[in-house]
Each structure stands twice: as structure tokens, then as C-alpha cells.
Amino acid sequence: MWDSLKVTFDLGAAGSRILVTTRDLQVASIMGSSDYQIIHLEKLGDEECWSILRDTAFRGKDKLKSREDLEEIGRKIAKRCKGLPLAAKVLGSLLRSRSTKGEWLSILDSEIWKLNLAQKEIFAPLLLSYYDLPHPVRRCFLYCVLFPKDFEYPYHGITSQWLAQGFLGSDPDADLELVGLEYFNILVAHSFFQDFTIWNGQIYHFKLHDIVHDFGKYLAEDEFAMKVVESEHLSTNSTKHRHLLVMVDKRMTFPTFISGAEKLRTLVTYTGEDALTPKALRSLFNHCRRLRLLDFSLPVGPDHLCNEVPEEVGKLLHLRFINLAFSQKLERLPEALCNILNLECLMLTGCQNLKHLPESIGKLLNLRFLSTNGCFALTHYPKDIRKLTSLRTVLGAITRADRNDDKEFSLADLGNLKHLHSIRMKVVGNSIDKEEARKAELQNVEELLIYLAEGVEESAIIEALHPPSGIRFGFRDDYWLLLPGTK
Known part of the structure; x- marks a missing residue:
């Protein structure tokens, strides 16, 4: 990969410079750096570490009475950071909740400082912060190491996966999405997550520092694994693997057999074009009947194409989460998908040639998250969507405004959910049946985004739906209205 990239730098103007940062001398050598060109950065001094730790630990605590005593202890803790800024930040985050x-x-005085740990200088402070987490939050963090380094985690995607794994609890009537948000915020407060992408005041993506990723892999041991496909058969080599990431090279197809995969709970794939054959x-x-989560959405090349979902998918009775996003050649879903009665999350984002949702989709009574954003060939939602009373989030819904019949999902059917x-929907029809629209009853909706078909006026839909006070309401992703009476 580096050889291919390096060719582009030959076209740089005279005097151009390339600055590379790395913790691995071998990387610098591969990139052609000579010894005299390498600048070895020294670790931070104790005072610099104390400055980072202090600013993090005392944020919002300017009037703390015991600050002088705490600063004396804090300076001693800063020396344990061994000049590593990440350690200082993590320890500062840990101390911020202690007064x-x-x-x-x-x-x-923790015994953790005395443990014989791999990469002890950084793992010891991380371990202190890790053991400060509630047990289910630890599981949420460790799950993130299934994905490769520098992976950009989608907030909604990862919290939905935590839910599917049972990390957020199992009460079907509880607001488990709020539990996911709480756990996410705890991990942010402990500095396990960083590099946030924020849009419209909400976090959409985040990353793990690569040292934090290494730390998670160290703790997770054999439960999480990544395998590269080199033939039609793949072996997990361990009966302990429960969560597997499969990397498929562009020249290969997904293996027809995975040895030892019978006990897998999670399968995530990185594949090239047409790699996922029927x-x-x-x-x-047929062989991985215990799967709770399937994610086919991570691409290696420019396109990720799952052309067909076989009827056998209906045998995955334990499945909670399936992601088929950006399967651009996928035209239909099998009715057997609706036999997976435990399914909680169905992601179809970017399946631009998908023409129909299964007619029996109303059987998925546990479904909480449905996304059909970017499914441009989809003309309507089936009427039975109204039966999915567990739904918390629907993205890309197609909602009939001019009538309420027994074939298509309509504005009135929103009242059943x-x-x-949160709902983002396209409203279709040349007019609005205001009497039916008032049945939508949006009192519990916190976010409503509407894409209007031609012939429907913005003012008319606002009047018909009468959104409640406090709702985030808009007609475009980048433009939210402040309606009269809203907060």
C-alpha cells in the first residue's frame, strides 16, 4: 500500500516536505527515512504530565476546599504517567469523579501499579480507569476492539450492537437506547473514546486511540478475533472465539465454510465487490445458528455488494441485529427474514435498488431500529409497519399523506408507534388528509425530519401533524426549525 501511495509524492514541487509521525521505527524505515532524518521525541516531563492531569481532574472544581491536599497527591500520581500524555489524560478523567x-x-497506592503488565507504563493507568467502570460498561468497551485500529465507529451503529449483545439489559419495555447513551458518556468521561465527529450538536462518529485499542485487545484475549480469508475454508483456531471479524481480499470471496464457527455470536465482514456469494x-x-449479530456493511473497495439474501437467513432465530447497508445490487429481502422474531435492528441504508420490504414485516414485533435511508427504489412502506410497536428509531420511512388504506403505511399509522x-420520513401524496394526519399523535417523538414530495407545502404538514413542544423538527438534514411553542 505504501509503495502505491509513495508514487504520488514524486510529483510534488521542489522543496516539498512530508512529515510522518509513528511510534514504530520499522514504519519510518519502510517509508524511506534515514537515521539522520528521524527526530526522536522525548517523553513529557513530570510537570507537563501534572499539567495535563490537573487540567482534566479539576475541570469545573475551582472552589474545591481540599484542592491543595489533592494537588500534592496528584503530583505523585503524575510521576506514575512516565511521560505519557494519554496516561495523564486517562488518570485525570478517573480522578475527576473523586473529590x-x-x-x-x-x-x-493501588496494587495495579505493581502488576507485571505488558506495556506496563500505559496499561497500568488504563487498567485503573477500566476497573472503575461498571461491569456492563466494560463489556461495551471490550466489544469495540473487534473492529480494526483507526476504525470510525458510528454512534448509533455501535450502541445498537451493544443492545443486540445484551450489554444494555433485556427489559423489552425499558428505554435501552438511553442506557446505551449513558454507557457511552461514561466511556467518554473516562477518555476511552476520542476524535468525535459532531453534526447538528450530536455525535455521529468516534474513534479509539490505538494504545487504548491495544489495551482492549490485551484484556479481551481470545474472545474477539480477526481473520483474513486466503482460501474457501477458514478456521477460527479456537473454541473461545465468540466475536469474529473476517477480512476478505478483493481477489477472494467469502469462505464457504468456517471451521469452529458454530458458537459465534458476532460476525462482521470486510469484503470487496461480489464477495458475499449466495x-x-x-x-x-446453516452452520452459525447462534449468531446474534451480522454486519455485512464494512467495505474494502468503493462498492460493497450483497446481491442476494438466501431464505436460510430465517434459520438464525437468535439474531438481534443485521446490517446490509450499501448492498447496492440487493433488490429484495426474503420473507423468511421475518421469521427472526428476536430481531431488534435492521439496517438497509444505501440499498438503492431495494424495491420492496417483506410483506410479513409486521411479525418483527421486537424491532427497535429500522433504516432505509438511501433506498431510492423503494416506493412505499408496507401497512404492517404499524404493528411494530417496539420501534424507537425509523430512518427513511415512506409515509402516505393523502389517504389511509390497507396497503401502504400512512401518517395515521404513526399513532400506533x-x-x-426519532423518525426521518418522506411524505408522499399530492395532498394531505388532515383528519388522518392528526391521528399520528407525535407526543413521544423527540426528532422529526420530513422530506416532502411535490405538491405538499411545509406549512400544511406542520399544521396537520401539529408537532409537540420541544421536538427537533426539520425539512433538511442541515436545517432544523424552531416552531412556535417549541423549546
Whole structure:
């Protein structure tokens, strides 16, 4: 990959420079750096580490009475950072939730500093912060190491996966999405997540520092694995693997058999074009009956194409989450998909040639998240969507405004979805049946984004739906209205 990239730099103007940062001398050597060109950065001094730790730990605590005593202890803790800024930031985040001398001393005197750890200088402070997490939050963090380094995690995607794994609890009536947000914020507060992409005031993506990723892999051991496909058969080599990421080179197809995969709970794929053949998927669905999560959405090349979902998918009775996003040649979903009664999340974003949703989709009574954003060939939602009363989020809904019949999902049918918090929908029809629209009853909806078909006026839909006070309401992704009476 570097050889291909390096060719482009030959066209640079005279005097151009390339600055590369790395912690691995071998990387610098591969890139052609000579010894005299390498600048070895020294670690931070104790004062610099203390400055980072202090600013993080005392944020918002300017009037803390015991600050002088805590600063004395904090300087000693800063020396344990061994000049590593990430360690100082993590420890500062850990100390921010502690305000007494005894609590700070417990960090300074922890037995963890004495453990014989791999990469002890950084893993010891990370371990202190890790053990401060509630047990289910630890599981959420460790799950993130299934994905490769520098992966850009989608916030909604990862919290939906936590839900599918059972990390957020199992009460079907609880607002588990709020539990996911709470756990996410705890991990942010402990500095396990960074590099946030924020849009319209909401976090859409984030990353793990690569050292934090290494730390998670160290703790997870054999439970999480990544395998590269080199033939039609793949072996997991361990009965301990429960979560597997399969990398498929552009020249290969997905394996027709995965040895030792019977106990897998999670399968995530990185594939090239046309790699997911129907034959391979049939074999997968027949042998991996314990899967709770399937994610086929991660591409290696410019296109990721799952052309067909075989009927055998209906055998995955434990499945909670399936992501088929950007399967651009996918035209239909099998009715057997609706036999997966435990399914909670169905992601079809970017399946631009998908023409129909299954007619029996109303059987998926546990579905909480449905996305058909970018499904441009989809002309309507089936009427039975109204039966999915567990839905919390629907993205890309197609909603009939001019009538309420027994074939297509309509504005009136929104009134059945009592737990709906967020909906982004296209309103179709040349007019609005205001009497039917008032049945939508959007009192529990917190976010409503509407794409209007020609012939429907913005003012008319606002009047007909009468959105409640406090709702985030808009007609475009980048433009939200402040309606009269809203907060």
C-alpha cells in the first residue's frame, strides 16, 4: 500500500516536505527515512504530565476546599504517567469523579501499579480507569476492539450492537437506547473514546486511540478475533472465539465454510465487490445458528455488494441485529427474514435498488431500529409497519399523506408507534388528509425530519401533524426549525 501511495509524492514541487509521525521505527524505515532524518521525541516531563492531569481532574472544581491536599497527591500520581500524555489524560478523567483525599490516595497506592503488565507504563493507568467502570460498561468497551485500529465507529451503529449483545439489559419495555447513551458518556468521561465527529450538536462518529485499542485487545484475549480469508475454508483456531471479524481480499470471496464457527455470536465482514456469494451465505446461515449479530456493511473497495439474501437467513432465530447497508445490487429481502422474531435492528441504508420490504414485516414485533435511508427504489412502506410497536428509531420511512388504506403505511399509522423517539420520513401524496394526519399523535417523538414530495407545502404538514413542544423538527438534514411553542 505504501509503495502505491509513495508514487504520488514524486510529483510534488521542489522543496516539498512530508512529515510522518509513528511510534514504530520499522514504519519510518519502510517509508524511506534515514537515521539522520528521524527526530526522536522525548517523553513529557513530570510537570507537563501534572499539567495535563490537573487540567482534566479539576475541570469545573475551582472552589474545591481540599484542592491543595489533592494537588500534592496528584503530583505523585503524575510521576506514575512516565511521560505519557494519554496516561495523564486517562488518570485525570478517573480522578475527576473523586473529590476526597482518601479517594485520590487509593489511586496512588493501588496494587495495579505493581502488576507485571505488558506495556506496563500505559496499561497500568488504563487498567485503573477500566476497573472503575461498571461491569456492563466494560463489556461495551471490550466489544469495540473487534473492529480494526483507526476504525470510525458510528454512534448509533455501535450502541445498537451493544443492545443486540445484551450489554444494555433485556427489559423489552425499558428505554435501552438511553442506557446505551449513558454507557457511552461514561466511556467518554473516562477518555476511552476520542476524535468525535459532531453534526447538528450530536455525535455521529468516534474513534479509539490505538494504545487504548491495544489495551482492549490485551484484556479481551481470545474472545474477539480477526481473520483474513486466503482460501474457501477458514478456521477460527479456537473454541473461545465468540466475536469474529473476517477480512476478505478483493481477489477472494467469502469462505464457504468456517471451521469452529458454530458458537459465534458476532460476525462482521470486510469484503470487496461480489464477495458475499449466495452459496457462502447459505453455508453461513446453516452452520452459525447462534449468531446474534451480522454486519455485512464494512467495505474494502468503493462498492460493497450483497446481491442476494438466501431464505436460510430465517434459520438464525437468535439474531438481534443485521446490517446490509450499501448492498447496492440487493433488490429484495426474503420473507423468511421475518421469521427472526428476536430481531431488534435492521439496517438497509444505501440499498438503492431495494424495491420492496417483506410483506410479513409486521411479525418483527421486537424491532427497535429500522433504516432505509438511501433506498431510492423503494416506493412505499408496507401497512404492517404499524404493528411494530417496539420501534424507537425509523430512518427513511415512506409515509402516505393523502389517504389511509390497507396497503401502504400512512401518517395515521404513526399513532400506533407509541415508543417512537426519532423518525426521518418522506411524505408522499399530492395532498394531505388532515383528519388522518392528526391521528399520528407525535407526543413521544423527540426528532422529526420530513422530506416532502411535490405538491405538499411545509406549512400544511406542520399544521396537520401539529408537532409537540420541544421536538427537533426539520425539512433538511442541515436545517432544523424552531416552531412556535417549541423549546
